[in-house]
Amino acid sequence: MTYCVGLLLKAGMVLLSDTRTNAGLDNIATYRKMFLFEEPGERVIAILTAGSLSVTQTTIARLQEAISGDPGAEATESIMTAPTMLRVAGIVGRTLAAVRAEVADKMAAMKQSATASMIVAGQRQGGGMRMFLIYPEGNFIEATEDTPFLQIGEHKYGKPILDRVVTPDTSLADARKAVLLSMDSTIRSNLSVGMPLDLVVIGADACRVGEQRRIEAGDPGFARMSEAWSQALREAFRGIEA
Numbered sequence: 001m002t003y004c005v006g007l008l009l010k011a012g013m014v015l016l017s018d019t020r021t022n023a024g025l026d027n028i029a030t031y032r033k034m035f036l037f038e039e040p041g042e043r044v045i046a047i048l049t050a051g052s053l054s055v056t057q058t059t060i061a062r063l064q065e066a067i068s069g070d071p072g073a074e075a076t077e078s079i080m081t082a083p084t085m086l087r088v089a090g091i092v093g094r095t096l097a098a099v100r101a102e103v104a105d106k107m108a109a110m111k112q113s114a115t116a117s118m119i120v121a122g123q124r125q126g127g128g129m130r131m132f133l134i135y136p137e138g139n140f141i142e143a144t145e146d147t148p149f150l151q152i153g154e155h156k157y158g159k160p161i162l163d164r165v166v167t168p169d170t171s172l173a174d175a176r177k178a179v180l181l182s183m184d185s186t187i188r189s190n191l192s193v194g195m196p197l198d199l200v201v202i203g204a205d206a207c208r209v210g211e212q213r214r215i216e217a218g219d220p221g222f223a224r225m226s227e228a229w230s231q232a233l234r235e236a237f238r239g240i241e242a
Contacts, residue, residue: 001192002153004048020194040208043124050153051116085130097138158182
């Protein structure tokens, strides 16, 4: 399982993913689930993935082939030359749907299914910041001012704090704190989501990554934040009259 979250704010975008992948309690591995594509000052695109590794890795590989212009690559428009972020979402959606269908056909004989979803976020020079949730079938929805965040994977444990504190006017510092606490809640409630974490912050109109960080297990800053949040919740609970 996995958990990925993206916030789209007036001040910029904040993205966070875990890296745990498991196929049973005795088969746990770490795989990157956040992929960055950047031409600083011209465009920046982040793709977060959840679901079958065979589907997500093949999808990312095909997108990378299209960017590199590999003569042997399948005919796929490059996300780095697409004129709008809407076109980028369409390219990713079509590629994901095609890969999912191919993998599903191969797994049908074993009566198994393969599915995946993605968050695509970014900005190109002259355009606005946009964020999309891509479904396995290739269709997508977009983050809006009413719902300025998107989640994929094991999202239910980390959603309450986002619902309560995140608005389009949230600062990048508070947004960073919100996604980390959202992840902390998820890790505490679901063993299939785990460290390390990948965090990216992109300022509005910068068209470049402003902060990129991997947070390892035992990170002292994350541990302090987790304990402070737990203590604050316990104190708030005790202070509420039944």
